[in-house]
Amino acid sequence: MKLIISALVFAILIASAASADGLKITEIDYHIDYTEAYTYSVEKKDRMDSGSVSPTNNSKIDADLFPGSNITFTVRVENTFPSGGPTIKGVFSRMTIEEIDDGADLEDESLDFDLEPGDDYRFDLEFAVPLDVDTLSYNAVLEAEGEDKNNTLHQTLLNLKMQVKKQSHDIRITKTLLNPGAVSCDRKAKLTAEIMNLGSNIESQNALEFKSDALGISSVDKDIALESSDEASEEEKIYVKSLNLEVPNSLSAGTYSIFVNLYWKNFVIFDQKELELIVKNCNGVSQPENDEKDISTELQETAKTEGNAQVYSGAQKPSLLISPALIFALAGGLAIAIIIGILAFKAKAK
Numbered sequence: 001m002k003l004i005i006s007a008l009v010f011a012i013l014i015a016s017a018a019s020a021d022g023l024k025i026t027e028i029d030y031h032i033d034y035t036e037a038y039t040y041s042v043e044k045k046d047r048m049d050s051g052s053v054s055p056t057n058n059s060k061i062d063a064d065l066f067p068g069s070n071i072t073f074t075v076r077v078e079n080t081f082p083s084g085g086p087t088i089k090g091v092f093s094r095m096t097i098e099e100i101d102d103g104a105d106l107e108d109e110s111l112d113f114d115l116e117p118g119d120d121y122r123f124d125l126e127f128a129v130p131l132d133v134d135t136l137s138y139n140a141v142l143e144a145e146g147e148d149k150n151n152t153l154h155q156t157l158l159n160l161k162m163q164v165k166k167q168s169h170d171i172r173i174t175k176t177l178l179n180p181g182a183v184s185c186d187r188k189a190k191l192t193a194e195i196m197n198l199g200s201n202i203e204s205q206n207a208l209e210f211k212s213d214a215l216g217i218s219s220v221d222k223d224i225a226l227e228s229s230d231e232a233s234e235e236e237k238i239y240v241k242s243l244n245l246e247v248p249n250s251l252s253a254g255t256y257s258i259f260v261n262l263y264w265k266n267f268v269i270f271d272q273k274e275l276e277l278i279v280k281n282c283n284g285v286s287q288p289e290n291d292e293k294d295i296s297t298e299l300q301e302t303a304k305t306e307g308n309a310q311v312y313s314g315a316q317k318p319s320l321l322i323s324p325a326l327i328f329a330l331a332g333g334l335a336i337a338i339i340i341g342i343l344a345f346k347a348k349a350k
Helices: 002-019 040-044 324-349
Strands: 023-033 050-053 057-067 069-079 087-100 104-109 113-115 119-130 138-148 153-164 169-181 189-198 204-211 215-225 238-245 253-263 268-279 302-307 309-312
Touching: 023 057, 023 087, 023 138, 023 153, 040 113, 040 268, 057 138, 069 087, 069 138, 087 119, 104 119, 113 119, 138 253, 169 253, 169 268, 189 204, 189 215, 189 253, 189 268, 204 238, 215 238
Parallel strands: 057 153
Antiparallel strands: 023 050, 023 069, 069 119, 087 104, 087 113, 087 138, 138 153, 169 189, 189 238, 204 215, 204 253, 253 268, 302 309
């Protein structure tokens, strides 16, 4: 009997507090931005991406929330005291979504503000739904509090419910990294991408491709298996690909696109990201093909003669046996030898 009486008294106190003047949450709106796979973004699906929530306990946030969604709550808090009542100062509001981030809470709060009697104030609270989230109903606690000039605390609190959903097929490029993003004298870089299965189905045939025609990049991994996001560990539903890049020294300075493509069933484009690599000249001068010129490079030239052309490749040196200077020298030497022989013969005849 005592327990029943205590419960009734507690209920009356709660009802009285709810109807009393003071600080009150009077309006809650929401809007969702979807950071989703390329294939879903171009489809422009009809979704419950905005609406209002009743500012009462245990109200449901009736929205289409998926892993990676960004949800913004616009909240209005009011000082419900009549004219002549106390000003509530240092008011701030906080929302906590409990245990949504792998067992941890997500939290955001407003800046402080003051409310005169009858005034209200609107503000935004923003959250990013984690990628590795379970399809559950989560409790969201919204509270506001402040003090009047007598240091009397005024506060209000609401418990809300929100449901996270998953699509049956939802594979995404979740991370990309190009390091460094700009190259100059050292023209080496590394490209890394991570893909993840965020859907409820097992995906056994996926392909991840790095592609850039301008940079001569074409690398693809096929038949990648990703377990269902509902049942697998993090390692089983994630795949990482890396590629070392070396930009040709002959490539002109500029900005070059690199595409990271994710294919479902190895050929249906499902997600895509574009990165940019900035190529700069080395110390303001275009990079030569080789850092040091060798003899073979210097010999890559064309030698022209009367009526004929002789091409010297970098792998060949011109032979001295076909040098015009050597031919003239040999002819001159032969002539001198003949003259000396004639003079010697005449001297002997005398």
